[in-house]
Amino acid sequence: MTGAFQASLLDTADTPTLTPLAGTVRRTHLPHGAWIDLRPSWIAGADPLFERLLDAVPWHAGSRRMYDRVVDVPRLLAFYREHDPLPDPLLTAARDALTEHYALELGEPFTTAGLCLYRDHRDSVAWHGDQTGRGATEDTMIAIVSLGTPRPLLLRPRAGDSPTRRFDLGHGDLLVMGGTCQRTWEHAIPKSARPQSPRISIQYRPHNVR
Numbered sequence: 001m002t003g004a005f006q007a008s009l010l011d012t013a014d015t016p017t018l019t020p021l022a023g024t025v026r027r028t029h030l031p032h033g034a035w036i037d038l039r040p041s042w043i044a045g046a047d048p049l050f051e052r053l054l055d056a057v058p059w060h061a062g063s064r065r066m067y068d069r070v071v072d073v074p075r076l077l078a079f080y081r082e083h084d085p086l087p088d089p090l091l092t093a094a095r096d097a098l099t100e101h102y103a104l105e106l107g108e109p110f111t112t113a114g115l116c117l118y119r120d121h122r123d124s125v126a127w128h129g130d131q132t133g134r135g136a137t138e139d140t141m142i143a144i145v146s147l148g149t150p151r152p153l154l155l156r157p158r159a160g161d162s163p164t165r166r167f168d169l170g171h172g173d174l175l176v177m178g179g180t181c182q183r184t185w186e187h188a189i190p191k192s193a194r195p196q197s198p199r200i201s202i203q204y205r206p207h208n209v210r
Protein backbone atom coordinates (compact mmCIF):
# COMPACT_ATOMS: atom_id res chain seq x y z
CA MET A 1 0.00 0.00 0.00
CA THR A 2 1.44 3.39 -0.93
CA GLY A 3 1.70 6.22 1.52
CA ALA A 4 -0.68 8.34 -0.50
CA PHE A 5 -3.35 5.63 -0.47
CA GLN A 6 -2.99 5.16 3.27
CA ALA A 7 -3.33 8.90 3.77
CA SER A 8 -6.50 9.05 1.70
CA LEU A 9 -7.99 6.12 3.63
CA LEU A 10 -7.25 7.89 6.89
CA ASP A 11 -8.66 11.03 5.43
CA THR A 12 -12.09 9.54 4.76
CA ALA A 13 -12.16 7.93 8.18
CA ASP A 14 -11.16 11.16 9.93
CA THR A 15 -13.16 13.74 8.03
CA PRO A 16 -16.85 13.87 8.78
CA THR A 17 -18.67 13.73 5.44
CA LEU A 18 -22.30 14.10 4.42
CA THR A 19 -23.33 11.36 2.04
CA PRO A 20 -25.99 12.09 -0.62
CA LEU A 21 -29.61 11.97 0.54
CA ALA A 22 -31.43 11.51 -2.75
CA GLY A 23 -32.73 7.95 -3.09
CA THR A 24 -31.30 6.82 0.27
CA VAL A 25 -34.00 7.90 2.73
CA ARG A 26 -36.58 5.31 3.84
CA ARG A 27 -40.03 6.61 4.80
CA THR A 28 -42.33 4.92 7.31
CA HIS A 29 -45.93 6.11 7.30
CA LEU A 30 -47.66 6.16 10.68
CA PRO A 31 -51.40 6.41 11.41
CA HIS A 32 -53.01 9.89 11.63
CA GLY A 33 -50.92 11.38 8.81
CA ALA A 34 -47.50 11.27 10.46
CA TRP A 35 -44.35 9.87 8.90
CA ILE A 36 -40.72 9.15 9.77
CA ASP A 37 -37.81 9.28 7.36
CA LEU A 38 -34.68 7.38 8.29
CA ARG A 39 -31.23 7.58 6.75
CA PRO A 40 -28.72 5.48 8.71
CA SER A 41 -25.07 6.67 8.63
CA TRP A 42 -25.85 9.92 6.89
CA ILE A 43 -22.68 11.46 8.32
CA ALA A 44 -19.72 9.22 7.68
CA GLY A 45 -16.63 9.47 9.90
CA ALA A 46 -18.51 11.42 12.54
CA ASP A 47 -16.15 10.77 15.50
CA PRO A 48 -14.21 14.07 15.24
CA LEU A 49 -17.47 16.00 14.84
CA PHE A 50 -18.79 14.47 18.04
CA GLU A 51 -15.58 15.40 19.89
CA ARG A 52 -15.60 18.95 18.52
CA LEU A 53 -19.21 19.51 19.56
CA LEU A 54 -18.58 18.16 23.06
CA ASP A 55 -15.82 20.79 23.40
CA ALA A 56 -17.07 23.75 21.39
CA VAL A 57 -20.77 24.00 22.24
CA PRO A 58 -21.70 26.19 25.24
CA TRP A 59 -23.74 23.43 26.88
CA HIS A 60 -25.96 24.54 29.70
CA ALA A 61 -28.56 23.01 31.98
CA GLY A 62 -32.10 23.72 30.86
CA SER A 63 -34.93 24.07 33.34
CA ARG A 64 -38.68 23.83 33.32
CA ARG A 65 -41.48 24.65 35.70
CA MET A 66 -43.07 21.67 37.40
CA TYR A 67 -46.09 22.78 39.46
CA ASP A 68 -44.60 25.45 41.75
CA ARG A 69 -40.98 24.37 41.36
CA VAL A 70 -38.32 24.89 38.67
CA VAL A 71 -36.38 21.70 37.91
CA ASP A 72 -33.40 20.98 35.65
CA VAL A 73 -34.19 18.93 32.56
CA PRO A 74 -32.18 15.68 32.45
CA ARG A 75 -29.84 16.66 29.58
CA LEU A 76 -27.69 19.64 28.57
CA LEU A 77 -28.84 22.07 25.89
CA ALA A 78 -27.74 24.71 23.42
CA PHE A 79 -30.02 26.53 20.99
CA TYR A 80 -28.97 28.31 17.79
CA ARG A 81 -31.57 30.73 16.49
CA GLU A 82 -32.02 31.77 12.88
CA HIS A 83 -28.85 33.47 11.64
CA ASP A 84 -26.77 32.38 14.66
CA PRO A 85 -23.54 30.83 13.37
CA LEU A 86 -23.53 27.09 14.09
CA PRO A 87 -20.67 25.59 16.12
CA ASP A 88 -19.29 23.53 13.23
CA PRO A 89 -19.35 24.03 9.44
CA LEU A 90 -20.64 20.48 8.99
CA LEU A 91 -23.78 21.39 10.92
CA THR A 92 -24.35 24.25 8.49
CA ALA A 93 -23.78 21.95 5.52
CA ALA A 94 -26.20 19.39 7.02
CA ARG A 95 -28.88 22.05 7.51
CA ASP A 96 -28.49 23.26 3.93
CA ALA A 97 -28.57 19.72 2.52
CA LEU A 98 -31.79 19.05 4.45
CA THR A 99 -33.33 22.29 3.23
CA GLU A 100 -32.50 21.31 -0.33
CA HIS A 101 -33.67 17.71 -0.04
CA TYR A 102 -37.03 18.64 1.53
CA ALA A 103 -37.59 21.91 -0.37
CA LEU A 104 -40.61 20.79 -2.39
CA GLU A 105 -42.34 19.04 0.47
CA LEU A 106 -41.53 21.53 3.23
CA GLY A 107 -41.69 24.71 1.18
CA GLU A 108 -39.41 26.63 3.56
CA PRO A 109 -35.89 26.23 4.94
CA PHE A 110 -34.72 24.65 8.17
CA THR A 111 -33.54 27.64 10.15
CA THR A 112 -32.80 26.79 13.79
CA ALA A 113 -30.68 24.12 15.47
CA GLY A 114 -31.38 22.76 18.93
CA LEU A 115 -28.63 20.64 20.44
CA CYS A 116 -29.02 18.17 23.31
CA LEU A 117 -26.27 16.35 25.17
CA TYR A 118 -27.30 13.16 26.92
CA ARG A 119 -24.37 12.77 29.33
CA ASP A 120 -25.12 9.16 30.21
CA HIS A 121 -27.94 6.62 30.47
CA ARG A 122 -29.77 8.71 33.10
CA ASP A 123 -30.33 11.61 30.70
CA SER A 124 -33.55 11.52 28.69
CA VAL A 125 -36.39 13.51 27.18
CA ALA A 126 -39.92 12.85 28.42
CA TRP A 127 -42.91 12.25 26.12
CA HIS A 128 -43.79 15.41 24.20
CA GLY A 129 -44.55 16.88 20.77
CA ASP A 130 -42.57 19.90 19.57
CA GLN A 131 -45.69 22.02 19.96
CA THR A 132 -44.38 25.46 20.79
CA GLY A 133 -45.17 27.70 17.84
CA ARG A 134 -46.61 26.17 14.69
CA GLY A 135 -45.92 22.57 15.68
CA ALA A 136 -49.26 22.59 17.54
CA THR A 137 -51.41 23.56 14.58
CA GLU A 138 -49.60 22.88 11.30
CA ASP A 139 -47.80 20.06 9.58
CA THR A 140 -44.07 20.62 9.77
CA MET A 141 -40.78 18.72 9.82
CA ILE A 142 -38.10 18.24 12.44
CA ALA A 143 -34.84 16.68 11.30
CA ILE A 144 -32.65 15.00 13.91
CA VAL A 145 -29.01 14.07 13.48
CA SER A 146 -27.75 11.68 16.14
CA LEU A 147 -24.11 11.36 17.21
CA GLY A 148 -22.35 9.16 19.73
CA THR A 149 -23.95 6.36 21.71
CA PRO A 150 -27.05 4.90 20.03
CA ARG A 151 -30.32 5.57 21.85
CA PRO A 152 -33.88 4.66 20.85
CA LEU A 153 -36.38 7.36 19.90
CA LEU A 154 -39.86 6.16 20.86
CA LEU A 155 -43.09 7.41 19.28
CA ARG A 156 -46.64 6.86 20.50
CA PRO A 157 -49.95 8.16 19.10
CA ARG A 158 -51.76 10.72 21.27
CA ALA A 159 -54.99 8.84 20.60
CA GLY A 160 -53.48 5.71 22.15
CA ASP A 161 -54.86 3.63 19.29
CA SER A 162 -51.71 2.00 17.95
CA PRO A 163 -48.52 0.57 19.44
CA THR A 164 -45.44 2.54 20.42
CA ARG A 165 -42.84 2.57 17.64
CA ARG A 166 -39.10 2.42 18.23
CA PHE A 167 -36.40 3.90 15.98
CA ASP A 168 -32.81 3.21 16.98
CA LEU A 169 -30.64 6.24 16.34
CA GLY A 170 -26.96 5.43 15.85
CA HIS A 171 -23.82 7.49 15.27
CA GLY A 172 -24.31 9.68 12.17
CA ASP A 173 -27.94 8.69 11.58
CA LEU A 174 -30.64 11.05 10.31
CA LEU A 175 -34.30 10.82 11.34
CA VAL A 176 -36.95 13.25 10.12
CA MET A 177 -40.39 13.56 11.72
CA GLY A 178 -42.97 14.87 9.26
CA GLY A 179 -46.64 15.29 8.46
CA THR A 180 -48.80 15.58 11.57
CA CYS A 181 -46.15 13.96 13.78
CA GLN A 182 -45.85 16.79 16.35
CA ARG A 183 -49.63 17.05 16.75
CA THR A 184 -50.86 13.47 16.58
CA TRP A 185 -47.85 11.63 18.05
CA GLU A 186 -45.46 12.17 20.95
CA HIS A 187 -41.80 11.22 21.07
CA ALA A 188 -39.34 10.46 23.86
CA ILE A 189 -35.77 9.31 24.51
CA PRO A 190 -36.11 7.07 27.55
CA LYS A 191 -33.56 6.64 30.29
CA SER A 192 -31.63 3.43 29.97
CA ALA A 193 -31.09 0.89 32.74
CA ARG A 194 -27.52 0.19 31.61
CA PRO A 195 -24.61 2.67 31.89
CA GLN A 196 -23.98 4.46 28.60
CA SER A 197 -21.60 7.02 27.22
CA PRO A 198 -22.80 10.35 25.82
CA ARG A 199 -25.05 11.06 22.86
CA ILE A 200 -25.52 14.39 21.05
CA SER A 201 -28.70 15.18 19.14
CA ILE A 202 -29.02 18.04 16.66
CA GLN A 203 -32.59 19.06 15.78
CA TYR A 204 -33.20 21.29 12.77
CA ARG A 205 -36.55 23.08 12.65
CA PRO A 206 -38.19 25.66 10.39
CA HIS A 207 -39.04 29.19 11.52
CA ASN A 208 -41.23 29.35 14.63
CA VAL A 209 -41.34 25.61 15.32
CA ARG A 210 -40.05 24.45 18.74
Ligand SMILES: O=C(O)CCC(=O)C(=O)O
Pocket residue numbers: 114116125130144153187189201202203
Ligand atom coordinates in the same frame (compact mmCIF):
# COMPACT_ATOMS: atom_id res chain seq x y z
O1 LIG B 1 -32.69 13.76 21.39
C1 LIG B 1 -33.45 13.72 20.44
O2 LIG B 1 -33.12 13.19 19.38
C2 LIG B 1 -34.83 14.29 20.53
C3 LIG B 1 -34.89 15.59 21.28
C4 LIG B 1 -36.25 16.21 21.22
O3 LIG B 1 -37.22 15.55 21.00
C5 LIG B 1 -36.40 17.66 21.43
O4 LIG B 1 -35.43 18.31 21.84
O5 LIG B 1 -37.50 18.17 21.19
Ligand SMILES: [Fe+2]
Pocket residue numbers: 128129130187
Ligand atom coordinates in the same frame (compact mmCIF):
# COMPACT_ATOMS: atom_id res chain seq x y z
FE1 LIG C 1 -38.88 16.80 20.48
